[in-house]
Amino acid sequence: xxxxxxxxxxxxxxxxxxxxxxxxxxxxxxxxxxxxxxxxxxxxxxxxxxxxxxxxxxxxxxxxxxxxxxxxxxxxxxxxxxxxxxxxxxxxxxxxxxxxxxxxxxxxxxxx
Amino acid sequence: xxxxxxxxxxxxxxxxxxxxxxxxxxxxxxxxxxxxxxxxxxxxxxxxxxxxxxxxxxxxxxxxxxxxxxxxxxxxxxxxxxxxxxxxxxxxxxxxxxxxxxxxxxxxxxxxxxxxxx
Numbered sequence: 058x059x060x061x062x063x064x065x066x067x068x069x070x071x072x073x074x075x076x077x078x079x080x081x082x083x084x085x086x087x088x089x090x091x092x093x094x095x096x097x098x099x100x101x102x103x104x105x106x107x108x109x110x111x112x113x114x115x116x117x118x119x120x121x122x123x124x125x126x127x128x129x130x131x132x133x134x135x136x137x138x139x140x141x142x143x144x145x146x147x148x149x150x151x152x153x154x155x156x157x158x159x160x161x162x163x164x165x166x167x168x169x
Numbered sequence: 170x171x172x173x174x175x176x177x178x179x180x181x182x183x184x185x186x187x188x189x190x191x192x193x194x195x196x197x198x199x200x201x202x203x204x205x206x207x208x209x210x211x212x213x214x215x216x217x218x219x220x221x222x223x224x225x226x227x228x229x230x231x232x233x234x235x236x237x238x239x240x241x242x243x244x245x246x247x248x249x250x251x252x253x254x255x256x257x258x259x260x261x262x263x264x265x266x267x268x269x270x271x272x273x274x275x276x277x278x279x280x281x282x283x284x285x286x287x
Binding site: 094096098100105106107108111112115117118147149151153156157158159160161162163 | 204206213214215216219228230264266268269270271272274275277278279280
């Protein structure tokens with residue numbers, strides 16, 4: 058199984074500053090078709106998860122361009138620039154490269 | 170607008186059974202791999218089972234193999250999860266969701282609570 062390890066597990070950010078979340082996989086997430094099926098989700102308090110990015114860096118419709126993704130192979134990063142109050146929540150990385158589709162433990166983002 | 174609506178969650182005694190349903194609308198359900206994801210109280214997300222577009226391929230996390238069965242009815246835009254021999258550790262909110270990597274969107278329901286407790 059591809060164990061997904063996120064760091065940090067908790068983050069407090071001042072509005073307007075940037076935040077970075079790391080996600081490391083125990084196995085390469087490159088699929089045999091050449092794509093890397095790594096996604097990032099945001100879960101606001103009391104809500105269902107919402108996808109922000111897929112295939113490492115493709116932003117979903119309606120997601121602010123303050124959110125960006127990067128990385129390859131086993132190491133990935135979610136960057137949030139100019140953090141706003143609405144960014145409070147837990148962020149998860151996940152993959153669908155092979156079964157089982159695993160999630161990271163989640164990173165809780167709070168605003169100062 | 171795409172929508173997934175789960176139902177069937179309940180309080181059940183350990184060893185009991187439940188059947189969860191998920192009704193899809195507003196998107197081409199038959200074109201999506203579908204999943205059941207659970208979230209135990211205060212915990213993270215876990216993909217429990219996935220099913221391909223025509224229902225011919227199904228995969229389960231080890232902890233539910235032999236106890237849970239995922240199925241779908243594309244004619245009725247519906248996804249199901251039959252759960253048997255429920256354990257206390259199965260207590261969670263269960264979400265119905267589409268393929269996390271689909272370029273057509275990632276759709277999630279609001280979740281339904283399953284509690285296995287005496």
